[in-house]
Amino acid sequence: MSKKSTWLARHSSDSSAVRRIVCFPHAGGSASFFRPWVKHLPPTVELLAVQYPGRENRYAEPLVGTVAECAAESAEALLAEPARETVLFGHSMGAAIAYETMRLLEVAGAAHFTRLCVSGRRISEFPDPADAVPRTDTQILSDMAELGGTQAEVLDEPDLREMLLPIIRNDYLLIDRYRPPRDAVPIGADVLALIGDRDPQVDERQVKAWASVTTGAFEWRVFSGGHFYLTDHARRVVELATAPSRNSASPGKVR
Template sequence: MSTSSSWLVTHRRNPSAGRRIVCFPHAGGGASFFRSWAQRLDSDVELQAVQYPGRENRLAEPLMGSMRELAAAAAQALSAEPERETILFGHSMGAAVAYETLRLLESAGTSHVTRLCVSGREMSGFPEAIDSGPRGDDNLMATMADLGGTRSAVLDDPDLRAMVLDIIRNDYHLIDTYRPDPAAARVSAEVVALTGDRDPQVDMAQVKAWESVTTGAFSLHVFSGDHFYLTSHVRSLVEIATAPRARPAARARS
Protein backbone atom coordinates (compact mmCIF):
# COMPACT_ATOMS: atom_id res chain seq x y z
CA MET A 1 0.00 0.00 0.00
CA SER A 2 1.23 3.50 -0.81
CA THR A 3 -0.22 6.98 -0.86
CA SER A 4 -0.12 9.71 -3.49
CA SER A 5 -1.69 12.17 -1.05
CA SER A 6 -3.36 11.96 2.33
CA TRP A 7 -6.68 11.69 0.48
CA LEU A 8 -5.83 8.81 -1.83
CA VAL A 9 -4.55 5.41 -0.73
CA THR A 10 -3.18 3.28 -3.55
CA HIS A 11 -3.70 -0.38 -2.76
CA ARG A 12 -2.04 -1.58 -5.94
CA ARG A 13 0.26 0.93 -7.60
CA ASN A 14 0.71 0.68 -11.34
CA PRO A 15 1.61 4.05 -12.92
CA SER A 16 1.51 2.49 -16.39
CA ALA A 17 -2.04 1.17 -15.97
CA GLY A 18 -4.44 2.52 -18.55
CA ARG A 19 -7.32 2.75 -16.07
CA ARG A 20 -7.93 3.18 -12.39
CA ILE A 21 -10.86 2.62 -10.03
CA VAL A 22 -11.26 5.00 -7.10
CA CYS A 23 -13.40 3.73 -4.20
CA PHE A 24 -15.27 5.86 -1.66
CA PRO A 25 -16.03 4.17 1.71
CA HIS A 26 -19.28 4.07 3.67
CA ALA A 27 -20.03 6.04 6.86
CA GLY A 28 -17.46 5.12 9.48
CA GLY A 29 -15.38 3.25 6.91
CA GLY A 30 -11.84 3.75 5.73
CA ALA A 31 -9.76 3.11 2.64
CA SER A 32 -8.71 -0.32 3.90
CA PHE A 33 -12.26 -1.63 3.31
CA PHE A 34 -11.39 -1.97 -0.39
CA ARG A 35 -7.89 -3.44 -0.03
CA SER A 36 -8.96 -6.95 -1.04
CA TRP A 37 -10.28 -5.67 -4.38
CA ALA A 38 -6.71 -5.44 -5.69
CA GLN A 39 -6.59 -9.25 -5.94
CA ARG A 40 -9.57 -9.25 -8.31
CA LEU A 41 -8.47 -6.54 -10.73
CA ASP A 42 -6.83 -7.01 -14.10
CA SER A 43 -3.21 -5.90 -14.31
CA ASP A 44 -4.08 -2.81 -16.37
CA VAL A 45 -6.30 -1.32 -13.63
CA GLU A 46 -4.89 0.55 -10.63
CA LEU A 47 -6.86 0.57 -7.37
CA GLN A 48 -7.13 3.65 -5.17
CA ALA A 49 -9.43 4.46 -2.27
CA VAL A 50 -10.37 7.81 -0.78
CA GLN A 51 -9.31 8.19 2.85
CA TYR A 52 -11.60 10.54 4.74
CA PRO A 53 -10.02 12.52 7.62
CA GLY A 54 -10.33 11.18 11.16
CA ARG A 55 -9.72 7.47 10.54
CA GLU A 56 -6.94 4.95 9.97
CA ASN A 57 -3.76 6.81 8.92
CA ARG A 58 -5.61 10.16 9.27
CA LEU A 59 -6.99 9.50 12.75
CA ALA A 60 -5.53 12.71 14.24
CA GLU A 61 -7.07 14.98 11.60
CA PRO A 62 -10.35 16.85 12.18
CA LEU A 63 -13.53 15.41 10.72
CA MET A 64 -15.45 17.20 7.97
CA GLY A 65 -19.00 18.29 8.61
CA SER A 66 -20.54 18.70 5.15
CA MET A 67 -20.82 16.81 1.90
CA ARG A 68 -19.72 19.91 -0.01
CA GLU A 69 -16.46 20.15 1.94
CA LEU A 70 -15.74 16.43 1.66
CA ALA A 71 -16.43 16.23 -2.08
CA ALA A 72 -14.42 19.37 -2.81
CA ALA A 73 -11.35 17.97 -1.09
CA ALA A 74 -11.69 14.61 -2.87
CA ALA A 75 -12.10 16.33 -6.23
CA GLN A 76 -9.00 18.43 -5.60
CA ALA A 77 -6.95 15.33 -4.80
CA LEU A 78 -8.16 13.52 -7.92
CA SER A 79 -7.50 16.58 -10.09
CA ALA A 80 -3.86 16.52 -9.01
CA GLU A 81 -3.46 12.95 -10.32
CA PRO A 82 -2.29 12.16 -13.89
CA GLU A 83 -5.23 11.94 -16.28
CA ARG A 84 -6.34 8.48 -17.36
CA GLU A 85 -9.63 6.67 -17.66
CA THR A 86 -11.16 6.63 -14.18
CA ILE A 87 -14.05 4.77 -12.55
CA LEU A 88 -15.56 6.03 -9.29
CA PHE A 89 -17.15 3.48 -6.96
CA GLY A 90 -18.92 4.59 -3.79
CA HIS A 91 -20.81 2.54 -1.22
CA SER A 92 -23.60 4.00 0.95
CA MET A 93 -22.39 7.44 2.08
CA GLY A 94 -19.51 6.95 -0.33
CA ALA A 95 -21.94 6.81 -3.26
CA ALA A 96 -23.12 10.34 -2.45
CA VAL A 97 -19.54 11.57 -1.98
CA ALA A 98 -18.49 9.99 -5.30
CA TYR A 99 -21.45 11.57 -7.12
CA GLU A 100 -20.77 15.05 -5.75
CA THR A 101 -17.06 14.62 -6.50
CA LEU A 102 -17.88 13.70 -10.09
CA ARG A 103 -20.13 16.74 -10.44
CA LEU A 104 -17.28 18.99 -9.36
CA LEU A 105 -14.78 17.27 -11.66
CA GLU A 106 -17.05 17.52 -14.69
CA SER A 107 -17.91 21.16 -13.97
CA ALA A 108 -14.16 21.86 -13.99
CA GLY A 109 -13.83 20.28 -17.43
CA THR A 110 -12.72 16.76 -16.49
CA SER A 111 -13.78 14.15 -19.04
CA HIS A 112 -11.70 11.08 -18.13
CA VAL A 113 -14.09 9.83 -15.44
CA THR A 114 -16.16 7.48 -17.56
CA ARG A 115 -18.25 5.59 -15.00
CA LEU A 116 -19.85 6.23 -11.61
CA CYS A 117 -20.85 3.15 -9.59
CA VAL A 118 -23.25 3.91 -6.75
CA SER A 119 -23.82 1.11 -4.25
CA GLY A 120 -26.33 0.79 -1.41
CA ARG A 121 -27.63 4.34 -1.79
CA GLU A 122 -30.90 5.93 -2.90
CA MET A 123 -31.10 8.99 -5.15
CA SER A 124 -34.62 10.13 -4.24
CA GLY A 125 -37.27 9.89 -1.53
CA PHE A 126 -35.48 11.93 1.14
CA PRO A 127 -37.58 13.70 3.81
CA GLU A 128 -38.09 17.39 3.09
CA ALA A 129 -37.34 18.32 6.69
CA ILE A 130 -33.73 17.95 7.78
CA ASP A 131 -33.03 16.98 11.38
CA SER A 132 -29.76 18.78 11.97
CA GLY A 133 -29.10 17.26 15.40
CA PRO A 134 -26.43 14.55 15.72
CA ARG A 135 -27.56 11.02 16.53
CA GLY A 136 -27.23 9.63 20.03
CA ASP A 137 -25.15 6.59 20.92
CA ASP A 138 -28.10 4.20 21.19
CA ASN A 139 -29.45 5.26 17.79
CA LEU A 140 -26.04 4.85 16.14
CA MET A 141 -25.40 1.41 17.59
CA ALA A 142 -28.88 0.17 16.70
CA THR A 143 -28.51 1.43 13.12
CA MET A 144 -25.08 -0.16 12.69
CA ALA A 145 -26.29 -3.47 14.06
CA ASP A 146 -29.30 -3.45 11.71
CA LEU A 147 -27.12 -2.77 8.68
CA GLY A 148 -24.67 -5.50 9.59
CA GLY A 149 -21.52 -3.49 8.93
CA THR A 150 -19.99 -3.42 12.41
CA ARG A 151 -18.90 -6.50 14.35
CA SER A 152 -20.65 -6.95 17.67
CA ALA A 153 -17.25 -6.88 19.41
CA VAL A 154 -16.87 -3.25 18.36
CA LEU A 155 -20.29 -2.36 19.71
CA ASP A 156 -19.82 -4.27 22.98
CA ASP A 157 -16.30 -3.16 23.91
CA PRO A 158 -16.47 0.23 25.71
CA ASP A 159 -13.01 1.35 24.57
CA LEU A 160 -13.58 0.47 20.93
CA ARG A 161 -17.06 1.96 21.01
CA ALA A 162 -15.77 5.27 22.37
CA MET A 163 -13.09 5.38 19.69
CA VAL A 164 -15.38 4.87 16.70
CA LEU A 165 -18.67 6.48 17.71
CA ASP A 166 -17.54 10.07 17.19
CA ILE A 167 -16.40 9.23 13.66
CA ILE A 168 -19.61 7.41 12.82
CA ARG A 169 -21.75 10.12 14.42
CA ASN A 170 -20.08 12.75 12.27
CA ASP A 171 -20.53 10.71 9.09
CA TYR A 172 -24.20 10.03 9.81
CA HIS A 173 -24.74 13.72 10.52
CA LEU A 174 -23.11 14.52 7.18
CA ILE A 175 -25.36 12.17 5.24
CA ASP A 176 -28.51 12.95 7.28
CA THR A 177 -28.19 16.61 6.33
CA TYR A 178 -27.27 15.99 2.68
CA ARG A 179 -29.77 16.46 -0.13
CA PRO A 180 -28.87 16.17 -3.85
CA ASP A 181 -29.51 19.35 -5.80
CA PRO A 182 -32.59 18.63 -7.97
CA ALA A 183 -31.51 21.39 -10.35
CA ALA A 184 -27.97 20.08 -10.82
CA ALA A 185 -26.73 19.53 -14.36
CA ARG A 186 -26.67 15.87 -15.32
CA VAL A 187 -23.28 14.20 -15.50
CA SER A 188 -22.02 12.64 -18.72
CA ALA A 189 -20.37 9.60 -17.16
CA GLU A 190 -22.16 6.26 -17.27
CA VAL A 191 -23.96 5.48 -14.00
CA VAL A 192 -24.21 1.96 -12.57
CA ALA A 193 -26.44 1.42 -9.51
CA LEU A 194 -25.91 -1.63 -7.29
CA THR A 195 -27.76 -2.86 -4.23
CA GLY A 196 -28.53 -5.85 -2.04
CA ASP A 197 -31.98 -7.38 -2.28
CA ARG A 198 -32.40 -7.33 1.52
CA ASP A 199 -30.95 -3.91 2.22
CA PRO A 200 -33.19 -2.29 4.86
CA GLN A 201 -31.91 1.17 3.97
CA VAL A 202 -32.90 1.41 0.31
CA ASP A 203 -36.06 1.34 -1.78
CA MET A 204 -35.60 -0.11 -5.26
CA ALA A 205 -37.58 2.64 -7.02
CA GLN A 206 -35.42 5.26 -5.33
CA VAL A 207 -32.27 3.41 -6.37
CA LYS A 208 -33.50 3.45 -9.97
CA ALA A 209 -33.76 7.24 -9.70
CA TRP A 210 -29.99 7.38 -10.24
CA GLU A 211 -30.81 7.13 -13.94
CA SER A 212 -32.00 10.74 -13.79
CA VAL A 213 -28.54 12.15 -12.96
CA THR A 214 -26.79 11.17 -16.21
CA THR A 215 -27.02 11.79 -19.93
CA GLY A 216 -25.01 8.60 -20.43
CA ALA A 217 -25.85 4.94 -20.05
CA PHE A 218 -27.50 3.58 -16.91
CA SER A 219 -27.78 0.08 -15.48
CA LEU A 220 -29.00 -1.49 -12.24
CA HIS A 221 -27.65 -4.65 -10.62
CA VAL A 222 -29.27 -6.39 -7.64
CA PHE A 223 -27.33 -8.89 -5.52
CA SER A 224 -28.31 -11.23 -2.72
CA GLY A 225 -27.55 -9.72 0.66
CA ASP A 226 -28.12 -6.83 3.05
CA HIS A 227 -26.58 -3.36 3.14
CA PHE A 228 -23.08 -4.84 3.09
CA TYR A 229 -23.85 -7.34 0.34
CA LEU A 230 -20.68 -6.26 -1.46
CA THR A 231 -18.36 -8.19 0.89
CA SER A 232 -19.71 -11.42 -0.63
CA HIS A 233 -19.68 -10.27 -4.25
CA VAL A 234 -16.31 -8.60 -4.78
CA ARG A 235 -15.49 -10.52 -7.97
CA SER A 236 -18.80 -9.62 -9.63
CA LEU A 237 -18.60 -5.98 -8.52
CA VAL A 238 -15.08 -5.61 -9.90
CA GLU A 239 -16.17 -7.16 -13.21
CA ILE A 240 -19.15 -4.80 -13.50
CA ALA A 241 -17.19 -1.72 -12.46
CA THR A 242 -14.37 -2.34 -14.94
CA ALA A 243 -16.40 -3.78 -17.84
CA PRO A 244 -16.17 -2.08 -21.27
CA ARG A 245 -18.25 1.07 -21.45
CA ALA A 246 -21.89 0.65 -22.41
CA ARG A 247 -23.57 2.70 -25.08
CA PRO A 248 -26.26 5.03 -23.71
CA ALA A 249 -29.80 3.96 -24.46
CA ALA A 250 -31.96 6.28 -26.53
CA ARG A 251 -33.84 8.69 -24.29
CA ALA A 252 -37.25 10.12 -24.99
CA ARG A 253 -37.29 13.83 -25.63
CA SER A 254 -39.29 15.93 -23.22
Protein backbone atom coordinates in the same frame (compact mmCIF):
# COMPACT_ATOMS: atom_id res chain seq x y z
CA MET B 1 1.57 17.40 2.93
CA SER B 2 -0.24 17.31 -0.40
CA LYS B 3 -3.88 16.40 -0.87
CA LYS B 4 -2.70 13.47 -2.96
CA SER B 5 -0.91 11.87 -0.02
CA THR B 6 -3.70 12.38 2.51
CA TRP B 7 -7.00 12.08 0.68
CA LEU B 8 -6.09 9.11 -1.51
CA ALA B 9 -4.91 5.71 -0.29
CA ARG B 10 -3.13 3.81 -3.03
CA HIS B 11 -3.96 0.11 -2.65
CA SER B 12 -2.38 -0.90 -5.96
CA SER B 13 -0.34 0.83 -8.60
CA ASP B 14 1.56 -0.65 -11.52
CA SER B 15 3.54 1.00 -14.29
CA SER B 16 1.36 -0.89 -16.76
CA ALA B 17 -1.90 0.51 -15.32
CA VAL B 18 -4.05 2.25 -17.93
CA ARG B 19 -7.30 2.46 -15.93
CA ARG B 20 -8.25 3.32 -12.36
CA ILE B 21 -11.04 2.73 -9.85
CA VAL B 22 -11.43 5.11 -6.92
CA CYS B 23 -13.56 3.96 -3.97
CA PHE B 24 -15.45 6.11 -1.44
CA PRO B 25 -16.21 4.40 1.93
CA HIS B 26 -19.48 4.29 3.87
CA ALA B 27 -20.27 6.21 7.08
CA GLY B 28 -17.68 5.32 9.70
CA GLY B 29 -15.68 3.47 7.06
CA SER B 30 -12.11 3.96 5.93
CA ALA B 31 -10.00 3.40 2.84
CA SER B 32 -8.83 -0.02 4.03
CA PHE B 33 -12.36 -1.41 3.54
CA PHE B 34 -11.58 -1.70 -0.17
CA ARG B 35 -8.05 -3.12 0.09
CA PRO B 36 -9.22 -6.74 -0.48
CA TRP B 37 -10.47 -5.71 -3.93
CA VAL B 38 -6.88 -5.70 -5.19
CA LYS B 39 -7.00 -9.46 -5.75
CA HIS B 40 -9.91 -9.04 -8.17
CA LEU B 41 -8.15 -6.52 -10.41
CA PRO B 42 -5.57 -7.00 -13.17
CA PRO B 43 -2.32 -4.98 -13.04
CA THR B 44 -3.73 -2.72 -15.76
CA VAL B 45 -6.30 -1.32 -13.30
CA GLU B 46 -5.04 0.54 -10.25
CA LEU B 47 -7.09 0.78 -7.04
CA LEU B 48 -7.30 3.95 -4.98
CA ALA B 49 -9.61 4.73 -2.08
CA VAL B 50 -10.56 8.05 -0.55
CA GLN B 51 -9.42 8.42 3.06
CA TYR B 52 -11.68 10.75 5.00
CA PRO B 53 -10.12 12.71 7.90
CA GLY B 54 -10.35 11.27 11.41
CA ARG B 55 -9.54 7.64 10.64
CA GLU B 56 -6.53 5.37 10.16
CA ASN B 57 -3.52 7.46 9.03
CA ARG B 58 -5.65 10.64 9.36
CA TYR B 59 -6.92 9.86 12.85
CA ALA B 60 -5.62 13.09 14.41
CA GLU B 61 -7.27 15.34 11.82
CA PRO B 62 -10.61 17.11 12.40
CA LEU B 63 -13.67 15.42 10.92
CA VAL B 64 -15.27 16.96 7.84
CA GLY B 65 -18.70 18.51 8.33
CA THR B 66 -20.33 18.36 4.89
CA VAL B 67 -20.58 16.20 1.79
CA ALA B 68 -19.65 19.26 -0.26
CA GLU B 69 -16.33 19.65 1.58
CA CYS B 70 -15.50 15.96 1.14
CA ALA B 71 -16.33 16.15 -2.57
CA ALA B 72 -14.27 19.30 -3.13
CA GLU B 73 -11.20 17.83 -1.43
CA SER B 74 -11.60 14.51 -3.23
CA ALA B 75 -11.97 16.19 -6.62
CA GLU B 76 -8.88 18.31 -6.03
CA ALA B 77 -6.83 15.24 -5.11
CA LEU B 78 -8.07 13.30 -8.13
CA LEU B 79 -7.35 16.12 -10.55
CA ALA B 80 -3.73 15.99 -9.37
CA GLU B 81 -3.45 12.35 -10.48
CA PRO B 82 -2.18 11.36 -13.95
CA ALA B 83 -5.09 11.37 -16.39
CA ARG B 84 -6.34 7.89 -17.22
CA GLU B 85 -9.80 6.37 -17.58
CA THR B 86 -11.27 6.38 -14.08
CA VAL B 87 -14.32 4.89 -12.37
CA LEU B 88 -15.69 6.32 -9.12
CA PHE B 89 -17.30 3.80 -6.77
CA GLY B 90 -19.13 4.88 -3.62
CA HIS B 91 -20.95 2.75 -1.07
CA SER B 92 -23.75 4.18 1.12
CA MET B 93 -22.55 7.62 2.31
CA GLY B 94 -19.67 7.20 -0.13
CA ALA B 95 -22.14 7.06 -3.04
CA ALA B 96 -23.34 10.59 -2.28
CA ILE B 97 -19.77 11.88 -1.98
CA ALA B 98 -18.73 10.10 -5.19
CA TYR B 99 -21.70 11.63 -7.04
CA GLU B 100 -20.86 15.15 -5.86
CA THR B 101 -17.20 14.55 -6.70
CA MET B 102 -18.11 13.45 -10.23
CA ARG B 103 -20.17 16.60 -10.69
CA LEU B 104 -17.16 18.74 -9.75
CA LEU B 105 -14.79 16.76 -11.97
CA GLU B 106 -17.05 17.24 -14.99
CA VAL B 107 -17.35 20.97 -14.29
CA ALA B 108 -13.53 21.04 -14.28
CA GLY B 109 -13.57 19.46 -17.76
CA ALA B 110 -11.95 16.16 -16.71
CA ALA B 111 -13.37 13.82 -19.36
CA HIS B 112 -11.39 10.75 -18.25
CA PHE B 113 -13.82 10.06 -15.38
CA THR B 114 -16.17 7.81 -17.33
CA ARG B 115 -18.37 5.95 -14.83
CA LEU B 116 -20.04 6.55 -11.48
CA CYS B 117 -20.96 3.47 -9.45
CA VAL B 118 -23.38 4.07 -6.58
CA SER B 119 -24.02 1.30 -4.06
CA GLY B 120 -26.52 0.98 -1.23
CA ARG B 121 -27.79 4.55 -1.57
CA ARG B 122 -30.92 6.28 -2.83
CA ILE B 123 -30.96 9.62 -4.70
CA SER B 124 -34.36 10.92 -3.55
CA GLU B 125 -37.20 10.54 -1.00
CA PHE B 126 -35.42 11.99 2.04
CA PRO B 127 -36.92 13.58 5.15
CA ASP B 128 -36.52 17.31 5.77
CA PRO B 129 -32.80 17.96 6.46
CA ALA B 130 -33.82 20.59 9.01
CA ASP B 131 -34.88 17.69 11.24
CA ALA B 132 -31.37 16.18 11.25
CA VAL B 133 -29.73 16.13 14.68
CA PRO B 134 -26.78 14.10 16.00
CA ARG B 135 -27.82 10.54 16.74
CA THR B 136 -27.43 9.10 20.22
CA ASP B 137 -25.14 6.17 20.97
CA THR B 138 -28.18 3.94 21.30
CA GLN B 139 -29.51 5.00 17.90
CA ILE B 140 -26.14 4.49 16.25
CA LEU B 141 -25.65 1.02 17.73
CA SER B 142 -29.18 0.06 16.71
CA ASP B 143 -28.66 1.32 13.15
CA MET B 144 -25.33 -0.46 12.82
CA ALA B 145 -26.83 -3.73 14.06
CA GLU B 146 -29.62 -3.42 11.47
CA LEU B 147 -27.18 -2.75 8.63
CA GLY B 148 -24.79 -5.53 9.65
CA GLY B 149 -21.31 -5.82 8.24
CA THR B 150 -18.01 -6.14 10.09
CA GLN B 151 -18.36 -2.66 11.61
CA ALA B 152 -21.28 -3.79 13.76
CA GLU B 153 -19.07 -6.56 15.19
CA VAL B 154 -16.24 -4.11 15.92
CA LEU B 155 -18.62 -1.98 17.99
CA ASP B 156 -18.95 -4.87 20.46
CA GLU B 157 -15.44 -4.01 21.70
CA PRO B 158 -15.69 -1.18 24.31
CA ASP B 159 -12.40 0.53 23.42
CA LEU B 160 -13.06 0.44 19.69
CA ARG B 161 -16.64 1.57 20.25
CA GLU B 162 -15.44 4.63 22.18
CA MET B 163 -13.06 5.49 19.35
CA LEU B 164 -15.49 4.89 16.46
CA LEU B 165 -18.76 6.29 17.76
CA PRO B 166 -17.77 9.98 17.34
CA ILE B 167 -16.70 9.28 13.75
CA ILE B 168 -19.89 7.41 12.90
CA ARG B 169 -22.04 10.07 14.60
CA ASN B 170 -20.36 12.80 12.56
CA ASP B 171 -20.75 10.85 9.31
CA TYR B 172 -24.42 10.13 10.01
CA LEU B 173 -25.11 13.80 10.65
CA LEU B 174 -23.17 14.76 7.53
CA ILE B 175 -25.24 12.46 5.34
CA ASP B 176 -28.53 13.18 7.16
CA ARG B 177 -28.08 16.86 6.27
CA TYR B 178 -27.14 16.22 2.63
CA ARG B 179 -29.66 16.58 -0.16
CA PRO B 180 -28.86 16.26 -3.88
CA PRO B 181 -29.37 19.63 -5.58
CA ARG B 182 -32.73 19.72 -7.34
CA ASP B 183 -31.41 21.83 -10.22
CA ALA B 184 -28.22 19.81 -10.79
CA VAL B 185 -27.07 19.50 -14.40
CA PRO B 186 -27.02 15.77 -15.30
CA ILE B 187 -23.56 14.26 -15.49
CA GLY B 188 -22.31 12.76 -18.74
CA ALA B 189 -20.60 9.76 -17.18
CA ASP B 190 -22.27 6.36 -17.24
CA VAL B 191 -23.99 5.36 -13.98
CA LEU B 192 -24.17 1.89 -12.44
CA ALA B 193 -26.42 1.52 -9.38
CA LEU B 194 -26.14 -1.51 -7.07
CA ILE B 195 -28.03 -2.73 -4.00
CA GLY B 196 -28.63 -5.82 -1.91
CA ASP B 197 -32.13 -7.29 -2.04
CA ARG B 198 -32.45 -7.14 1.77
CA ASP B 199 -31.07 -3.63 2.25
CA PRO B 200 -33.33 -1.82 4.76
CA GLN B 201 -32.32 1.60 3.42
CA VAL B 202 -32.99 1.37 -0.33
CA ASP B 203 -35.15 -0.76 -2.60
CA GLU B 204 -35.22 -1.68 -6.27
CA ARG B 205 -37.53 1.18 -7.24
CA GLN B 206 -35.30 3.71 -5.51
CA VAL B 207 -32.10 2.41 -7.05
CA LYS B 208 -33.58 2.85 -10.53
CA ALA B 209 -34.11 6.55 -9.77
CA TRP B 210 -30.36 7.09 -10.22
CA ALA B 211 -31.09 7.08 -13.97
CA SER B 212 -32.23 10.70 -13.57
CA VAL B 213 -28.72 12.02 -12.75
CA THR B 214 -27.06 11.14 -16.07
CA THR B 215 -27.34 11.63 -19.80
CA GLY B 216 -25.01 8.66 -20.23
CA ALA B 217 -25.76 4.95 -20.05
CA PHE B 218 -27.53 3.68 -16.93
CA GLU B 219 -27.56 0.19 -15.46
CA TRP B 220 -28.69 -1.30 -12.17
CA ARG B 221 -28.12 -4.59 -10.38
CA VAL B 222 -29.66 -6.23 -7.34
CA PHE B 223 -27.49 -8.70 -5.41
CA SER B 224 -28.51 -11.18 -2.74
CA GLY B 225 -27.71 -9.73 0.65
CA GLY B 226 -28.19 -6.77 2.94
CA HIS B 227 -26.64 -3.33 3.08
CA PHE B 228 -23.12 -4.78 2.94
CA TYR B 229 -23.88 -7.28 0.18
CA LEU B 230 -20.66 -6.20 -1.56
CA THR B 231 -18.44 -8.07 0.89
CA ASP B 232 -19.91 -11.37 -0.32
CA HIS B 233 -19.98 -10.35 -3.99
CA ALA B 234 -16.74 -8.40 -4.25
CA ARG B 235 -15.45 -10.12 -7.38
CA ARG B 236 -18.67 -9.56 -9.36
CA VAL B 237 -19.03 -5.98 -8.11
CA VAL B 238 -15.47 -5.20 -9.22
CA GLU B 239 -16.10 -6.82 -12.61
CA LEU B 240 -19.22 -4.72 -13.19
CA ALA B 241 -17.64 -1.50 -11.95
CA THR B 242 -14.54 -1.82 -14.13
CA ALA B 243 -16.17 -3.22 -17.27
CA PRO B 244 -15.61 -1.15 -20.44
CA SER B 245 -17.80 1.95 -20.54
CA ARG B 246 -21.30 1.67 -22.01
CA ASN B 247 -21.51 -2.04 -21.28
CA SER B 248 -24.40 -3.48 -23.27
CA ALA B 249 -25.33 -6.10 -20.65
CA SER B 250 -28.94 -5.88 -19.56
CA PRO B 251 -29.80 -4.78 -16.00
CA GLY B 252 -31.39 -7.05 -13.47
CA LYS B 253 -30.71 -9.25 -10.47
CA VAL B 254 -27.46 -11.02 -9.64
CA ARG B 255 -27.57 -14.06 -7.36
